[in-house]
Amino acid sequence: KLLAELASQRQNGEFLDVVVEVEGIEFPCHRAVLASTPYFKTMLSSNFAESSSNVVHLHETDSSSFSKILEFLYTGEISISKDDVQDVLQTAHMLQFDKILQYCQKFIQDNLCPNNCLGVLRLADMYGDLSDLKKSARTMAVSNFSEATQDEEFLSL
Numbered sequence: 001k002l003l004a005e006l007a008s009q010r011q012n013g014e015f016l017d018v019v020v021e022v023e024g025i026e027f028p029c030h031r032a033v034l035a036s037t038p039y040f041k042t043m044l045s046s047n048f049a050e051s052s053s054n055v056v057h058l059h060e061t062d063s064s065s066f067s068k069i070l071e072f073l074y075t076g077e078i079s080i081s082k083d084d085v086q087d088v089l090q091t092a093h094m095l096q097f098d099k100i101l102q103y104c105q106k107f108i109q110d111n112l113c114p115n116n117c118l119g120v121l122r123l124a125d126m127y128g129d130l131s132d133l134k135k136s137a138r139t140m141a142v143s144n145f146s147e148a149t150q151d152e153e154f155l156s157l
Helices: 002-011 038-045 063-075 085-094 098-110 117-126 131-143
Strands: 018-022 025-029 055-058
Touching: 002 063, 018 063, 025 063, 038 055, 063 085, 063 098, 085 098, 098 131, 117 131
Parallel strands: 018 055
Antiparallel strands: 018 025
16 A cells, blocks of 8 residues: 555655656656665665755666666566566666566576577676576576577577
8 A cells, every 4th residue: 555655646746855867867756765775775875975966867777677667666566578678687786676686587587498598698697696597598508509509699609
């Protein structure tokens, strides 16, 4: 009920006390909701300039992915697709949002196949906290070596 009320307030523009700007797009929010992530909690409650500012600028972040993560903060739900899972994963990693990282990892795991296992292996290497995904991708590549080596990911190595 509390999340629903906060989401309603956000939609109605009520009691919003901070704006997050990503790629020139403004996302009005509640500080308390943002502070539920370690990244924003640190940023908004310490000696960072953002702690006393009404605007937070996020750089090197995809606005669409941030929008999805913000929606999750307010609703507890997220919609991830094959087209945006990497961007959402990258944004969640930057924001230190473990729950979204888990959703992304599960989504990738559920869609793992010989054609994408090398790309997934490369992705898992970029983020040290995806060891289960890395293990699954490696197993998939070894078990389906001939098929995996026909993919663009292998041919571009």
